[in-house]
Amino acid sequence: MKSNTQLLAQVTEFIGYEADLLDHKAYQEWLSLWTDSGLYIVPTDLNETDYLNTLNLALDDADMRRMRVARLENGESVSAISVGSTVRMVSRVRILEAGDDLVIARCAMTLNELRHGKLVTYPANVEYTLKPTAEGLKLEQKVVKLLHADGFLRTVSFIF
Amino acid sequence: MSQLIDMKNIGLQAADMVDVEKGRVKKELYSNPEIFEEELDLVFNNTWVFVGHESEVPEAGSFKTAYIGRQPVILSRDRKMNLHVLQNRCRHRGATVCEARKGKTKAFTCPYHGWGYGLDGSLRALPKPEEYDGVFDKSEMPLESLRAESYQGMVFATFNNDIEPLEDFLGGAKKWIDLFMKQGGGYPVKVLGEHRFNFPGNWKIQLENTTDAYHFPIVHKSFVSSLDEATADIFDFLDGEGFVEDLGNGHSVMVMIPQLVDLEADLDQPIPERFSALAQALRDEGKSENEVKKLVRAAHGTGFNLNLFPNVSCSMAFFRVLRPVSVGETEIQHVALGGDGAPDAFNHKRMRLHEHFQGPMGFGTPDDGEAWERVQKGSMAGTDGWILVNRGMSKLRTSEDGNPQGAVCSETGMRGAYQQYKKMMAAAEEK
Numbered sequence: 001m002k003s004n005t006q007l008l009a010q011v012t013e014f015i016g017y018e019a020d021l022l023d024h025k026a027y028q029e030w031l032s033l034w035t036d037s038g039l040y041i042v043p044t045d046l047n048e049t050d051y052l053n054t055l056n057l058a059l060d061d062a063d064m065r066r067m068r069v070a071r072l073e074n075g076e077s078v079s080a081i082s083v084g085s086t087v088r089m090v091s092r093v094r095i096l097e098a099g100d101d102l103v104i105a106r107c108a109m110t111l112n113e114l115r116h117g118k119l120v121t122y123p124a125n126v127e128y129t130l131k132p133t134a135e136g137l138k139l140e141q142k143v144v145k146l147l148h149a150d151g152f153l154r155t156v157s158f159i160f
Numbered sequence: 161m162s163q164l165i166d167m168k169n170i171g172l173q174a175a176d177m178v179d180v181e182k183g184r185v186k187k188e189l190y191s192n193p194e195i196f197e198e199e200l201d202l203v204f205n206n207t208w209v210f211v212g213h214e215s216e217v218p219e220a221g222s223f224k225t226a227y228i229g230r231q232p233v234i235l236s237r238d239r240k241m242n243l244h245v246l247q248n249r250c251r252h253r254g255a256t257v258c259e260a261r262k263g264k265t266k267a268f269t270c271p272y273h274g275w276g277y278g279l280d281g282s283l284r285a286l287p288k289p290e291e292y293d294g295v296f297d298k299s300e301m302p303l304e305s306l307r308a309e310s311y312q313g314m315v316f317a318t319f320n321n322d323i324e325p326l327e328d329f330l331g332g333a334k335k336w337i338d339l340f341m342k343q344g345g346g347y348p349v350k351v352l353g354e355h356r357f358n359f360p361g362n363w364k365i366q367l368e369n370t371t372d373a374y375h376f377p378i379v380h381k382s383f384v385s386s387l388d389e390a391t392a393d394i395f396d397f398l399d400g401e402g403f404v405e406d407l408g409n410g411h412s413v414m415v416m417i418p419q420l421v422d423l424e425a426d427l428d429q430p431i432p433e434r435f436s437a438l439a440q441a442l443r444d445e446g447k448s449e450n451e452v453k454k455l456v457r458a459a460h461g462t463g464f465n466l467n468l469f470p471n472v473s474c475s476m477a478f479f480r481v482l483r484p485v486s487v488g489e490t491e492i493q494h495v496a497l498g499g500d501g502a503p504d505a506f507n508h509k510r511m512r513l514h515e516h517f518q519g520p521m522g523f524g525t526p527d528d529g530e531a532w533e534r535v536q537k538g539s540m541a542g543t544d545g546w547i548l549v550n551r552g553m554s555k556l557r558t559s560e561d562g563n564p565q566g567a568v569c570s571e572t573g574m575r576g577a578y579q580q581y582k583k584m585m586a587a588a589e590e591k
């Protein structure tokens with residue numbers, strides 16, 4: 001097992017890499033970061049942990065992730081076409097659990113979107129469940145807890 | 161006095177902007193803030209407005225907050241299980257007494273000076289009451305209560321005490337609400353959760369959209385592409401046998417998928433591929449083949465959108481609730497529905513289907529939102545101009561219920577809604 005500093009560096013690097021892929025719309029590479037059983041979750045209720053039993057803003061298994069990416073990439077979605085750029089800042093990375101099979105980490109993220117010339121901001125806590133593999137860390141679960149998850153959001157045509 | 165005359169003129173002017181004969185409305189109806197203020201008064205404060213479903217306040221002490229136009233209200237259930245819709249405003253100096261979205265409580269206590277109200281709105285207690293001796297009696301100061309009535313669990317409230325009973329107002333829509341409520345799969349329909357989003361545009365743009373099949377294959381192309389072939393075929397309904405029917409009082413129904421109008425009929429249909437996992441999960445739970453078929457069919461949701469003027473739609477599998485915030489901003493809730501006591505597998509599937517299309521991150525809503533935002537922006541071009549809602553106007557027939565009916569992609573429902581709007585705005589004259 002690695003020292004905490006090594007692990008923190010590895011996890012921080014991974015989270016930064018994922019953020020960079022998403023901001024640059026490298027969605028196919030992003031898909032390859034996932035395990036087959038992985039879940040991408042954006043809850044509506046920040047106190048809820050039983051995500052399957054609750055309505056979420058998004059709860060994507062591998063199929064839904066693939067379809068979400070296809071929708072953003074195939075040029076058929078008018079909102080996806082008109083999304084300008086996103087820039088996300090990630091920091092405050094902390095390891096919550098450092099097991100041999102799974103690493104759980106949490107960080108702060110602020111995503112800024114330029115939409116029709118207006119800046120929209122999404123602050124969030126993001127929880128990562130990462131699986132160490134021979135090819136490095138893989139995403140087993142990513143939960144994006146938007147600060148205003150239960151408020152009235154603008155529509156979203158990108159991936160948090 | 162002069163202000164009164166002006167206000168009256170604005171209502172009448174707005175009514176004149178609806179050209180029923182030609183099926184068109186002035187674009188100014190989307191962007192004039194004075195008209196918006198009049199709409200709050202003449203439409204939202206003057207008719208039955210949907211505030212929630214009974215399953216959202218299931219037990220004694222349950223409550224949820226809602227809005228009628230700009231006015232905050234509370235829907236509560238008292239200890240005797242009676243429902244109340246109360247103004248969310250303390251009778252002392254006017255603070256809201258409840259800020260939670262929903263919950264369970266014994267009382268609503270005002271945070272400012274501590275007046276405490278019961279679930280029925282009655283003022284129960286207040287600190288240092290002796291200073292009110294000879295001023296007023298507690299019984300005179302309940303939270304103000306609105307007239308509220310329900311149909312099939314849908315609760316509506318109104319500030320207009322002279323309005324017809326809810327069931328008369330719903331009229332021809334009742335039959336469709338009955339059909340809509342069959343999607344619990346043999347269990348009572350229950351709210352499972354909701355999505356909330358807003359868009360920078362006028363509320364009537366959303367009102368129109370729920371009865372607009374014409375946009376579906378264009379705006380939702382990316383959603384349809386994400387479906388398997390059989391399901392995509394179901395959503396290819398513009399050339400089908402569907403229709404839009406004006407049900408009166410501003411209500412309308414748009415039937416997109418006629419084979420999914422009655423979810424309790426045709427139970428011998430084979431189970432579609434995308435529901436095979438659900439069917440297996442239900443069988444594994446020991447459900448009979450009949451019950452499996454009934455639940456699977458209900459899981460689809462209905463094949464129609466029922467638009468109820470002015471703020472709610474029973475839209476295939478969910479409630480769409482709109483709230484006008486300002487002339488150029490509207491808040492929308494997409495309320496997910498399932499069966500109360502239904503198998504988990506069924507309710508889970510319903511939630512996953514809801515997440516797929518609805519809400520701010522669904523595969524459908526963002527594209528709708530983009531189109532609506534463009535409508536609002538475009539409405540600023542030019543000094544004058546019309547919005548056309550005349551599609552299919554020359555090909556109307558009479559439905560079996562005696563209503564005007566047009567093709568599925570006609571704008572029959574929008575014209576019905578604008579006719580009711582015109583009538584309500586013109587009532588400014590009588591004020």
Ligand code: FES
Nearest residue numbers: 250252253270273
């Ligand atoms: S404002 Fe509510 S108690 Fe004073």
Ligand SMILES: [Fe+2]
Nearest residue numbers: 375379524528
């Ligand atoms: Fe749509």
